[in-house]
Amino acid sequence: xxxxxxxxxxxxxxxxxxxxxxxxxxxxxxxxxxxxxxxxxxxxxxxxxxxxxxxxxxxxxxxxxxxxxxxxxxxxxxxxxxxxxxxxxxxxxxxxxxxxxxxxxxxxxxxxxxxxxxxxxxxxxxxxxxxxxxxxxxx
Numbered sequence: 001x002x003x004x005x006x007x008x009x010x011x012x013x014x015x016x017x018x019x020x021x022x023x024x025x026x027x028x029x030x031x032x033x034x035x036x037x038x039x040x041x042x043x044x045x046x047x048x049x050x051x052x053x054x055x056x057x058x059x060x061x062x063x064x065x066x067x068x069x070x071x072x073x074x075x076x077x078x079x080x081x082x083x084x085x086x087x088x089x090x091x092x093x094x095x096x097x098x099x100x101x102x103x104x105x106x107x108x109x110x111x112x113x114x115x116x117x118x119x120x121x122x123x124x125x126x127x128x129x130x131x132x133x134x135x136x137x138x139x
Contacts, residue, residue, distance in 0.1 A: 071122030
């Protein structure tokens with residue numbers, strides 16, 4: 001039985017259409033390649049970290065350094081905050097601290113805390129009705 005299956009597999013591999021060369025590519029693969037080339041890179045969501053660092057500088061504190069993984073998590077978590085300031089459920093890993101606030105000016109917990117130079121962070125803001133909401137994630 002095994003010998004029969006093996007011979008069928010080998011027979012199928014040896015049979016090639018006479019009208020196509022052995023190295024011909026399927027048409028679908030070419031169209032997929034063209035489609036992938038047309039895709040644009042996703043547009044980055046603006047970080048609020050520049051605003052945070054401006055505020056920290058006015059207090060004589062070290063600026064935070066943007067960390068892409070933390071910024072991505074801040075962007076995800078700001079979408080979870082609706083209408084009032086609260087900590088959304090779930091993990092904010094890879095950050096260790098999360099500050100949430102609201103108002104026209106960026107104001108959250110950990111904004112004015114001392115952190116050593118080179119501390120990584122991410123920040124995001126969004127408008128909800130007449131309220132501006134903010135999240136600061138720090139590692």
